[in-house]
Amino acid sequence: MVLDNLGSSLRESLDKLSGKSRLSEEDVEDIVKEIQRSLLQADVDVSLVMDLSSSIRERALEEEPPGGTSARDHVLRIVYEELVDLVGESTDLPLESQTIxxxxxxxxxxxxxxAKMAWWFSKKGLRPAVIQTDTFRPGAYDQAKQMCERAEVQFYGDPDNDDPVDIARxxxxxxxxxxxxxxxxxxRHALEEGLIDELEEIESVVNPDRNLLVLxxxxxxxxxxxxxxxQEAVGIDGVVITKLDGTAKGGGALAAVxxxxxxxxxxxxxxxxxxxxRFEPSGFISRLLGMGDLKQLTERVERAMSETQAEDEDWDPEDMMKGEFTLKDMRRQMSAMNKMGPLDQVLDMIPGLGGGLKDQLPEDAMDVTKDRMRSFEVIMDSMTEEELENPRIMGKSRIERVSRGSGQPEQQVRDLLEQHKMMSQMMKQFQGMGDGDMKRMMKKMGGGGGGGGGGLGGMGPFG
Ligand SMILES: Nc1nc2c(ncn2[C@@H]2O[C@H](COP(=O)(O)OP(=O)(O)OP(=O)(O)O)[C@@H](O)[C@H]2O)c(=O)[nH]1
Ligand SMILES: [Mg+2]
Known part of the structure; x- marks a missing residue:
């Protein structure tokens, strides 16, 4: 969407920095040029682009990279922070009674x-109503009424009343x-005095909590x-950018913001x-920097986790990251994974991880097909509590017993134990990452706060 092109060209410039520990002026200039070009293409106001460029330039050259940080990570973090600054956080919209x-x-x-916003609020469990005060455009009443019917939200309008202020009241x-x-x-087609006066009058009657400018x-x-x-007439609290499904990138709206x-x-x-x-800066910028869709990943993981957890209240994924990886953990993981999609796809979404770590994993670790999972589930149902907690005790006679009890071949029971062994090795690798790479990576993504932290906890299920 907005600024979408930035990712690949910027990545090329950044790739040139790999291995370097210090940035030269030319390095920084290269990157700044890439960013400028993409932003201008996306209709971002020239003066905003220039401001952003000089902040990046200044910070990249003046700020000391924190110990152990490569030049690439350093500049990436600065670019990311400055872009967040440019696009801003999303407008605060408490889920409570309000007039917009x-x-x-x-x-x-x-x-x-x-109508869309009313629909959105209704999905959040609130009861919205749309009031149509447009007496100017023929058909405005019917259009709004129909859209509200589709959104299944309350609607008020009056095609026989030509006083917008009275309709609002x-x-x-x-x-x-x-x-x-x-x-x-x-x-109106332009900013006429009439439009502004009318808006001011409606505003004084409606007394809105928020005015949103639609662009x-x-x-x-x-x-x-x-x-x-x-802004002069009524004050603007937030912007709605429409038609982002088209070719326009919406960068112009940033000037309004x-x-x-x-x-x-x-x-x-x-x-x-x-x-x-809902506008979301971080997912949007991670994607725009070509660093994987962190947001999408976190959401997918969190959804799977909460579904799995709902089935099993006492389970804390953090425990799994610390302690012994049991067969019970494996069962939860498999079920979480089932809900998330194929493991290698999930790994691909983790920036910086997809390539490297995946190659180090035994190929079979990915091979958790649905059929296999189902048969593993059946086998685990035939195992005792003790065996599930401590699969190492599974000797020949226990394997025979479980095979008979579950109606699954002995080889399948052994496969399950083998799979568990591989996955617990994998977990150790993730555990090893816990403090170093993984945290750095999350920080780099700007995930230091709530959302990113949750994502870290969520790393469990596909480990
Ligand atoms: N593709 C696309 N079309 C949109 C979007 N939002 C609005 N439109 C279309 O744009 C046209 C104008 O939208 P309206 O909602 O009527 O705009 P408006 O600001 O209410 O227009 P006036 O009341 O005449 O000032 C309609 O044909 C909409 O279907 C969007 O996000 N994507
Ligand atoms: Mg309209």
Missing amino acids: MLAGLQGSGKTTSA KGLEETADADIHIVDTAG DAAIGQGAKEQAQRF DETNSSIAFLGTGEEVADIE
């Missing part, structure tokens, strides 16, 4: 976004039961002036009510 007013130019996607009364009120407003991803350099005008000192709240990625994403 949407503003923006004609056709920017306000009405669509109103009545709409709030009529939908008083709702938790979230989303007020859609009329757009088409194709907005380009015009975003700044628009943002300025809306900068101008209004706000942030990005949502991204629109299609015409349907579900085509909406």
Whole structure:
């Protein structure tokens, strides 16, 4: 999406740095040029690009890389931090009662976004209502009503009333039961005084908690002036970038964010009510730097973990990282893995890990097919508690007994034990990584805070 191209070209410049411990001015200039080119292509405002460039340049040359950090890691971290700074955190949106007013130019996607956002809040368990105050565009009422029906959310509008302020007032009364009120407003083709006056009037009646400026991803350099005008009139708390499913990269919207000192709240990625994403800087930038989709990975791992954990409340993945790896752990792992997808695919998503570590693993360690897992499950059901906790005691006669009890061939029981041995070796490798590479890697990704930390704990199931 936004700034998507950056990854590969930047990676090339970064690759030139591998092995170096210090950065030269030319090295930094190379990287800065790559970043500039991609950002300008993505419609990011020139002055923002220049500011970013000089921060990167300055920091890369002046800051001492922390001990043991390579030049590549050092500059990567700086670039990442500065990009996070540029795109900002996502707009704070507490899941509680609130009124949100949407503003923006004609056709920017306000009405669509109103229904999408209502849908989004309803999925979070809140009761939203959309109020349509657009009396300007013919068909605005029908369009909003239909979209709200598709989103299965409450809607208020009045095609016979031509006073938007009055509609807003009545709409709030009529939908008083709702938790979230989303007020859609009329757009105009340019920033006319009329539009601004009307918006101010609606605002004074509605008294919104948040005003969101809706911008088409194709907005380009015009975003700044628009943002300025809306900011003066009603104040902007966040931006919604729409139509990111098209070719435009949405970089222009960053100027609006900068101008209004706000942030990005949502991204629109299609015409349907579900085509909406909460803006998320870190996943987005990890991907844009070509370092693997950390966000997606963490989410997948966390989902699998929580499902597995729901089945077994006492289990703490951290224990597994520390202590002995039992057959019970293996069973949980297999079931978590089942939910995550093939192990090698999962490993591929871990930046910096997919290649190196994977090659060191015995090939069979990946070979946990569904059939095999099912048969392993059956075998484990025939094993005693003691055997599961301590598979080393599995001698010939126990293997025979379990084979008979489970109806599985003895060879399969031995395969299971062999698999367990391999996986526990693998776990040791991960454990060994615990303090060094793994943490550095997570830090590099900016995952130092809550999300990334959770991801580390989550490394368990595919180890
Ligand atoms: N592909 C795509 N189309 C979108 C998206 N958001 C809105 N649209 C389309 O863009 C057009 C304009 O969207 P509206 O929601 O009507 O825009 P608006 O700001 O309410 O327009 P006015 O009320 O006339 O000012 C419609 O055809 C939408 O289907 C998006 O995220 N992706
Ligand atoms: Mg509209």
